[in-house]
Amino acid sequence: MPQIVLQQVCKTFVLRKRQKGMLGAMRGAFTREKELVRAVRDVSFSVEEGELVGYIGPNGAGKSTTIKMMSGILVPDSGEINIMGRTPWKERAAHVSQIGVVFGQRSQLWWDTPVLDSFELLRDIYRVPQAAYKRRLDDLTALLDAGSLLNTPVRQLSLGQRMKCELIGALLHAPRILFLDEPTIGLDAVTKLALRAFLADLNRREGVTMLLTTHDMDDIEALCSRVMVIGRGALLFDGDMDGLRARYAPHRVIRARLARPCESLDLPEAESVSLDGLNAEITFLPARVDPARLIARLAEACPLADLTVEAPDIERMVARMYEEMAL
Amino acid sequence: MSETFRQSPLGLWTRYMRIHALSQLQYRGWLLAMLPSLVYVVTDPLDAVLMFDRFGALGDWTASRILLVYGLALLCFGLAELFFRGIDYFPQLVRTGEFDRLLLRPRALLFQAAALRFHLNRLNRVVAGLLLALVCLRAEGAALSPANAAMLILAVIGGTLAYAGVLLIAAAASFFTVGDSELINLFTNGSYQVAKAPPQLLPGWLRRAFTFLMPMFLFTYYPAAAVCGWEESRVLGWLALPLCAAFFGLSALLWRFGVRHYKSAGS
């Protein structure tokens, strides 16, 4: 049985609307309109132990709600969730001692005291034996190069340093599953790379299952073998990165610089051809045309000075995808 | 510290308190920061003193009698705040979503909530209440036999539980409403305002509200009366702890209900 199974999970929120202006506020003191928001509808998927899954979607699509339901914080209106044989919200304590959660925008460390104090408290909260704790802490601090941070009060840490400590805190009890909600938000490029390397390594060595939400597509490309896309509460895609491209950005673009001006280009296999002086731009579907043949045809028609074949920029692809969802 | 103790609820609670205290001691001037609350606690019963000064005793009721009841209430509230302070922060916690963090940890929620906050200045109320009660017991000429001392201690434990119950009910309410309601102040700070007058002379509904609804007179007046010999049944003095514990139990049920609502409705 897969480690994580969601079956037709639904969650609806009731929002109370505020009215604008002085009159609205006065009316609001007595009545208020309600609005139903279907945050998650009929989401089903399963994750095997040791998978590294990216969970993406625009803001408000239902990512956090799904993660909250999987961590036992929220109870779905309908549907089943089974994680390591348990229903999260029914056996909360047993469930959460097997998972780790990192919220990029929130801290689980105690603000005013040295990091080590927080870790020791977490050790006791999760009932980690001292010997195991010591070994674990040494390992994690070595891997993240965080040894020098342990005696610093949390409030004096930079965002990147703090995130390293948040990760250590979430992993002290050696969880089998790690949920990461926007772990790289606001971090500089170097720290991002270090965190990604750490997560990939942890996944490889310990087989920890990871599910991460992010807006940074580089995170997904670097880490995740599998991507799930959620939009307006519904699961729209579940597969690998190539599959995502094939589905949402199947086109390739040939940019060619011609050796001499050319009257016209006639390439019926291409989806579109545009010609601007010496620059030609040809869009095609690799699924329908063999790229090598297309390039040969192009070279036949016109001598070439330079040529590149480009896949669409993934960030742009996702932006387009999100735009489509909003329609 | 042995590992078993460290991981037990009591050990963990001590650890929580240690980390809270440490973070407050990190700031220079923490001693001075306790001053405003001290001024507030000390001046609060001043109106009762001034009224006795102007109007004299109310029948059998002298200033020391009133202040004994008041002091016991203050002590219990102070202890409740000391041990269960975190519960008071619940409305805030629910609004900011920080409550999620508690749900992610494999420990009893009530325990985590109680240990969430600690303020050194809450000691003011405990010390002031204790001193006031002791001075007034002396002034009333109470015989502190072992039985009497036991009754008072049990009553104070009961009172602490009762105030903790009130905080729990407020926490439960915060799962349902957005703005943090001040109503609960009536049963915390408000309760020892009521203790500034003899219960027999209060309007009936007010006396009943603070005996049966929020059992403040149960854990202050009746034990004090039994110990000082104010012609009340001694049995009532012994009832404080069981009845207050029942009150706490009911509040805890309400709170659980609130948690379930939170998890099903979301934030």
Add this chain to the structure above:
Amino acid sequence: MKTRMKPYLAIFRQKLLSGLQYRAGYWGTTTTHVVWVYMRVVVVAIFYRYGSGQAGVTLSQAATMIWLQEMALNLMPGFGVDFSVWNKISKGDVGYDLVRPLDVYSHWYMSALSDKLARFLLAIGPVVAFALLTPGEIGLHLSPSPLHLLAGLLTLATGLILSCAVICLCYAAQMDVNVGDAPARVLMIVSQILAGSLLPLQLWPDAMQAFLRWQPFAAMMDLPLRFFAGSAALEELPRVLLSQAVWGVLIWRLGRAWIGRSLRRLILQGG
């Protein structure tokens, strides 16, 4: 002038709006205050009925003053602090206010004024309704004459000018003392008590009456409320206004100088 007032009108409007918007908070707060003040009045009434001493004011006058306090407290320092300024100072985050094209003291003074006024207006309705509904001597009683009412309103308004100066003095204390906000908080608690919040000042010991009447804080609340309740004669009016004017100017100048000094030091140290 009109454009200079604009920011403060906006603050005032914002306070009113947010006060109304938190519906649950609004009704909860109002109910709490009404029941709270009722309990206070009941306790005082018990002393009048069963005690043997004499007081310079009647029970109905004392009750009226206590009911009115519940609204007037909204005009006092510390009662629902304007946390936007308070927190800014606590975090040492006053830099923003320095770059605005406004005088810092006037800015804080005016935002305190609009904050207090908005809170006051929001509290009037329910408290007056409940107070009038409370039967007998412990309810709210009408002023003995329209002139008493006018004198009360006038001195409450001029008292607000003094009260906001005290609030700014609290800000000054908070800014200067770098050990936290404790001294400012103590100043607030003491000023409230001496304004009569614990007990109308006329119920304090007779020997203290002269001192109580002339200390600055009485003029913010207790003295104006005496006119409403009829526990002070109209002849007292000039004396109250004089006390407000003298203390108002003194505290205003003190707060202004103090804040100015702290700001200059802040600029020199580079925040």
